[in-house]
Amino acid sequence: MFKIIVACIFFINIYANDILQEQIDTENKTITILCFYTTWCPACKKSIELLNEIDKNLHTKVKVIGIDLDDGIKRKNYIESLDIRFKVINQNLLQARRYGVKDSVPVILIVGEHRTIVKRFYELPNRKYFFALIQRLSSGYLENGTLPVQERIDLWKKSRD
Template identity: 25%
Template sequence: MEYFLVFLLFSALVACTKPVTFTDLNGEPVSLASEQGQWLALNFWAEWCDPCRDEVPELNELASDGQVRVLGVDFDSSQGESLVNKAKALDIRFPVLQESPLTALNIPPPQVLPATYIISPKGKVMAKLFGPQTKQSLEEQVQQLSQSLTLQQREESSNG
């Protein structure tokens, strides 16, 4: 009985936890999960990475369309004015996080840059993509993952 009560208490705590939020360059809170059902492309970049520089216009275009959220993370963990200057130097027009979400996602740092993690609307890492991506390749990846997730959910509900 004692273990059951501990389990119930723990379950209630887990159910009440809010999604982990991070802070962007403007000081605004940002969640990896989406209340609007949007997928997220979480991109790791570095100022010294030429393929990262080449990829930024594609990510800017993806972000401006609004179908897929785009968040950037500086691989070198720059802070403050240094981070702002790096984002400006690369002409990054999508939100950049002030801290890395890797610990919250329970994944190791990427070994190759650029690295883009595709995250479901519920905040789950669904794909890890290494090397430069295009707007089209990211949209196709999200579409495939979304269809796969929808099929999986249908199967679970029909089996449940």
């Protein structure tokens, strides 16, 4: 039981001394999507197409960052061939493991406004569900579609006046 609790706490926040932290802090967007991928993975290619679409349609609300786990030569050709529009950085697997990336990719993390990981996908998410989730989160709702607790309390108090 203790090991599970420690693991959960370990992965909650984005690390302070990390290149991803710098990327997340550069813009004041509500949500950041991190996608860990490799150039040889077919599911990664589909996830990049999905994220390109999100970046195109929701670029004012959402920041998308791709994290390539391959070397630089393959990455440059891959970015050009897929017309990747979002920011791409390179990390090795050891660095990516801090975010829960193990032996399979793609791994997609949705980081909320307080730099906490809101949702993890260890496979390509359903397009309709993913877009709905991003819309809810960027509108200030929780993953399940409800308002955060404090906002619900404020609405309740306002209705009691």
